[in-house]
Amino acid sequence: MTQDIFLLIEHIQGQVSDISYIMAAAARELAQNEGDSVIGILFGSGAEGLKDSLAVDKVIYCDHPTLSEFTSDAYKRTLISLLEDYSPRAILFGNTTLGADVSSSLAAHLKFPIINSCLKISDSGGIISQICGGKIMVDSQLADKTTLITVNPGGYKPEEGQSSSSPETITFSPPDLENLKVQLTQYIEPEAGDVDISQEKILIAIGRGIQTEDNIELADELAELLGGAVCASRPVIDQGWLSTSRLVGRSGKKVKPDLYLCLGISGATEHIEAITDSKTIIAVNSDPDAPIFDIAQYGIEVDLFDFIDPLLEQIENAKND
Ligand SMILES: Cc1cc2nc3c(=O)[nH]c(=O)nc-3n(C[C@H](O)[C@H](O)[C@H](O)COP(=O)(O)OP(=O)(O)OC[C@H]3O[C@@H](n4cnc5c(N)ncnc54)[C@H](O)[C@@H]3O)c2cc1C
Incomplete structure (x- = not known):
């Protein structure tokens, strides 16, 4: 060796x-x-x-x-x-x-x-x-x-x-590559869906921490105010709360926004491998040991429901000034 x-x-x-x-x-x-x-x-x-x-x-x-x-x-x-x-x-x-x-x-x-x-x-x-x-x-x-x-x-x-x-x-000379069990016949790009999250500059990403389908409107409101789009981790998509075109991660899309604001996402490998090209990652999570804090530039250890309302209020105030 x-x-x-x-x-x-x-x-x-x-x-x-x-x-x-x-x-x-x-x-x-x-x-x-x-x-x-x-x-x-x-x-x-x-x-x-x-x-x-x-x-x-x-x-x-x-x-x-x-x-x-x-x-x-x-x-x-x-x-x-x-x-x-x-x-x-x-x-x-x-x-x-x-x-x-x-x-x-x-x-x-x-x-x-x-x-x-x-x-x-x-x-x-x-x-x-x-x-x-x-x-x-x-x-x-x-x-x-x-x-x-x-x-x-x-x-x-x-x-x-x-x-x-x-x-x-x-x-290095290749070995015999005939009679392979698996062969590539076509490369299929995933459909863009209603919004192409891979092209968005601002993404509000929600995870299991969002808890219910009704709470997604908070993220929608934030995305609208900031001029971005909502995307999600797999548990949210698996629940059928958002379409698969909004899935970020190994089984979904790779994204590269200027801002990736994650709300209640733990930071599993299958998710974070698709967000490393983001310019700024801000993570909001109530668990101080959540792995998402290892890759985020800014981390906020807080209950996301205590975070969104004041943030919405402050953005609205700033826009009205
Ligand atoms: C082959 C394979 C492919 C996969 N592909 C993907 C993929 O493409 N995309 C993907 O995302 N996952 C994928 N997964 C799943 C992945 O392993 C994780 O299970 C998933 O990313 C976890 O999603 P989550 O972070 O939303 O949920 P969880 O891991 O359950 O994390 C929820 C987080 O929310 C926090 N939280 C809870 N309540 C609150 C609150 N009130 N305020 C603040 N924080 C809160 C918790 O502390 C926790 O950190 C794949 C898995 C496999 C095996």
Whole structure:
């Protein structure tokens, strides 16, 4: 086993995903403790240029038309083949649909240990994971064989994993990618719905803390006064209180507003991975330990119903002055 730290670069439709930069930042921290190299694994078709903005020492690039967009089977087969040639100390994956899919099947297939939901690397090189919705923090150590790690957004900023110098490329020949069980036939963009929340500059995001459907009118009022739109976490959508076009998160839309005001949202990975491009996140939550406070620039520990009415009043007064 070498001391290198690998990470699987995620990209979609020609764009490197933020989680790849976050992983590069985490990998640098992990490598820094041991003086190891950070090496990105990039799969794609004509996609070598995607490596240029990543803060890694080298990139192992595998080019094949079947790898142009992610499919579980093709990625897994290529990684298994790659790991016949390389034996890194750790491989980082995003705790995303892609990363969770590939890392878990790889761990099962190769019998590699896996550490999930890494948020930070501690000063002593420990993997700090945030589990049970942020209620439990775990400090794990790498095993004495290649360890797989899934990385949550929130612990590092994407800018920390970016670089202006292009890393060296090592090309890797793809294995046989015929007869795959899963193949991509079409990429379908989600429908915009009545409001395209991915384009809104101001979003009032409501979570389970809003408690009842009737209370949504408070968020509507706030959105109207501020010139924004209301969006929600999954429990609100699952209740049928808002249409699925308003869902933010892994199963919904990724958003990038100037202001993301979250009311009663805990900050589960599946939600926050879609809001990290927001310019300012303000979180209102009555639980001081809610993980949303880890990524918000401003946090207000308060019952949201004690917060909205005075805020509405103050905005109205300011507008009337
Ligand atoms: C495969 C998969 C995909 C998923 N996709 C998504 C997705 O796309 N989007 C998504 O959002 N989730 C998704 N989830 C669900 C996700 O894991 C969380 O369960 C969900 O985000 C939690 O929503 P929440 O924060 O609104 O609710 P909770 O986690 O229940 O949090 C409610 C928060 O409200 C606070 N609160 C309660 N009352 C008040 C009050 N009066 N004032 C202030 N604060 C209050 C609480 O302290 C708590 O922090 C997915 C899960 C899986 C497994």
